[in-house]
Amino acid sequence: MSIVAVQPGGLFRFVWIKITVVIFAVLFGVLSPAGAAVPRMLKVFMASLVVWILLAMALAGSSWPSLVGRWPRYEGLLTIGVYLAVFVVGAKVLGGNRSVPRWRVLRLSLAAVALPLLIVSIMESFGLRPLGGGLDVRPGATLGNATDQGLIGIMIAGVLSAQISHERGWQLWLGRAGLVAAATVVVLSGSRAALAGLAMVAIWGAVLWTRGRSRSPLMTVLGPCFSVAGLALIVLIVPATRERLFATGTVDGRWLLWDRSLALVRDHLWFGVGPSNFVDALPPYLNDAWASRVGDSFPTDSPHNWILQSLTAGGIPLLLLVLGCAAAAAWCFYGRLREVPDPDLRRQLLVGGVAVVAYALALLTHFTSIGTIALAALLCGGLVGRDRDASAVGSAGPAGMPPKLSRTGPLVQRIGGIVFVCGCLAVAIPATLAEWSMGAGAQAARKGEVEQAEQAFQLSRSLRPWDSDTALLAAQAFAGPATTGDQSAAQHAVEWGRLALDATPRSHEAGLALAVGLIYNGEMGDAKELLDRLLSEAPSSPNLYIQRGVANYGLGHPAESINDLQKAAALDPALEEPWRILSAIYERLGDAEAAQAARERVNALGS
Incomplete structure (x- = not known):
């Protein structure tokens, strides 16, 4: 169900609704009869992995956003915990030598989907x-x-x-x-x-x-x-x-992204920058080549490679733990294949293993998300899940353990699982509902209905008070109508932008949205000061130069404004906006020839 679940009318329709569906799936897995289990060796690696992720979150420059996750994938503690829970449920439901009927149900379900x-x-x-x-x-x-x-x-x-x-x-x-x-x-x-x-x-x-x-x-x-x-x-x-197969544009951009990600990794070898903090940590490492070939209109929140993602999230130790988990899983999978008596189950496990390996290889050029990880984790659990030791379910219990404790063990696990699921749902359901008000707020802002948009974003914030990106997305939504001269939108962009920047001080997205609000709210000096700081950290950002050019002109510094806009145009030759602003500035300065040349550049880029 998570594969086909979407949320019409939501701002981003493909994440929180899927997370919620998967959490309910985990609940059903917790309530299902006792089955197979994750091998103990793999449990040790998984526990170590979780501990190091928590440590990396605690040491991150922005610990709270790293803990709760960032828009749009929200891969914080809750989502990572759900990934691991689905893996455990997969081992329980699809593991063991008597799982052929359950694999058959899974096959029919996936075929129907x-x-x-x-x-x-x-x-x-x-x-x-x-x-x-x-x-x-x-x-x-x-x-x-x-x-x-x-x-x-x-x-x-x-x-x-x-x-x-x-x-x-x-x-x-x-x-x-x-x-x-x-x-x-x-x-x-x-x-x-x-x-x-x-x-x-x-x-x-x-x-x-x-x-x-x-x-x-x-x-x-x-x-x-x-x-x-x-x-x-x-x-x-x-x-x-x-056409896509033989296109090279995205390939070139991917190589450049990996190069810049490695530059980030070299400065954060041991602890990384924390999960979900890549989007804020990367801009200082972007160079002129990135601005020219990729641009900064769509900030990147992942290195599009699971090896680099592990390094940036938790440094070398996290990568080693991930590789250790993969090696332990491969060993457990091999051991399970050797003991499977049913030829149908053996074939199913073999092709399932190939599918998981193909998925892992594809993730060398892509990012993780709930849409794909949920099914991959379920399959991985099913590949490594082993039948519980016969002595563990016998009347006498495991060696050295009284029968009563042996019988209460599954009950304790089930109660713990129910508590975990309830905690996740307490966060996920309001977060899913907030997507509708976020979508309504963004749509109202585009239509210029500022007060309706403000009410919608406030409702979203009450549903997701922990989410710093609610303020970021609201600031960005109000920044658009602010550039058309809507004073009320500019004021809201400032208010939301300050909230976003307080929550994520290193966010260049929040800084840019706040700067736009300040400019069109008449606070040119504050906007210029903020943009100076952002450009000192990320000197290859065309959008920052564009906004500083506007601020400089508003402060009565036309020469500095022209320099900034020309710099933006040189960094990203495909941008029309700097030339459009330059044509207006040249016209106001009385330089008709330069204004005409700028308009011709705009027309050429538009065609």
């Missing part, structure tokens, strides 16, 4: 936007991101590619339809990482299929070859996917 996911993906591929969103943004169906859409398709296709002998009739045909739908969803996503992952799944699925039907070595080789060739043909037939 793949069909509406495919329908939305097809509609979006034809330019329709049934879930909203602009035509200039790559859609992602019910995941909100095209690569997330592709990654979900990989995992669904991986699970469904196993051949289960007990499936007959409608179950067999639903599984086949889901497999085709999931593969098509990956192709329509246009994600290169997802397509590479689908190729891995296709190769391994073909190997298992040919081995089950022929012992010929030639067929074992030709099967995967035909599978990959068919996939390549389909990719080349779909125009949007073909």
Whole structure:
């Protein structure tokens, strides 16, 4: 359900509603009968991982935002805890040697989910936007991101590619339809990482299929070859996917992002900057090449690589613990494969393992999110979950433990799980409701309905008082109408911007929104002082130079204003705004020739 859950009318429709659905799934997992469990070795690594994450949060420059998470993914303590809880539930429900019926239910569920996911993906591929969103943004169906859409398709296709002998009739045909739908969803996503992952799944699925039907070595080789060739043909037939496959713009930007992320890591080797603090820590490390090739209109909140994400969030120790968890999980998975007697379950575990590996490799170019991690964590738990030791459930209990304590152990765990879920829901449900008022506030601000927008944002803040980004998003929403001369919007942008900057002092987004509010509220001196500080930290930001150019002109310094705007135009040659402002300044200064030249630049960039 979390895969297809969306929140129409919310500001960002694909996060909190999914988190809430997954928390309810954890509740059902907690209440389910006792099953398999996470191996003890893996529990030790997971506990160490949690301890170090908490330490990194405590030592972060902005500890509270790191603890609760940042917009839009909110990967703070609650969300990370939910990830781990889903993993434990996956081990409990899908682990052990008697889990074939539950894997079958999972297969049918994923097949059913793949069909509406495919329908939305097809509609979006034809330019329709049934879930909203602009035509200039790559859609992602019910995941909100095209690569997330592709990654979900990989995992669904991986699970469904196993051949289960007990499936007959409608179950067999639903599984086949889901497999085709999931593969098509990956192709329509246009994600290169997802397509590479689908190729891995296709190769391994073909190997298992040919081995089950022929012992010929030639067929074992030709099967995967035909599978990959068919996939390549389909990719080349779909125009949007073909164009994206051979485009290099995002590849160049990714290399540059990794280079700048490594520069950040070198200064924070041991503790990182704390989870969720990457978006505020990165701007001082961005250079002129970044401004020219990527720009700073859309701040980056992740290094798009799970290795770099681990390093930036918690330094070298966190990366080592993550790698340790992965190694321990691989060892537990290998041990489980050796003891599985059922051939259907063995095939299911093998293709599930390939799907998880394909997902992990795809995350070398992407970021984590609730939309994909929930299913990946469930599968990982199912791959490593082992049956509880027979002595642990016997009448005498484990060695040295009285029978009464043995019987009360699961009860204590269940109560603890219920308390955890209730605590999560107490945060997640109001946060989900707040998305509607946030969306209403942003829409009202765009229409110039300032007071309605203010009421909506205040309601959001009452529902999410812990979220610093409520103030940030409100300040950004009011900054837009403030630039059109709306004095009331400018005042609200100042109020919200100060709240956001107090909560996240290193946030350049909050600083920029506050500066815009100050400028159009007539507080040019304060705006100039703030922008000077921000530019001293991030001297390659075109948007900061643009706003300082406006502030300098308002302070009666036209020469400094022109210099700032020309600097912004040089940093990002694709920006129209500095030239548009320059044309107005030159016209007021009586330099008609320079004003005309600036207008021509605007027209050239617009065309």
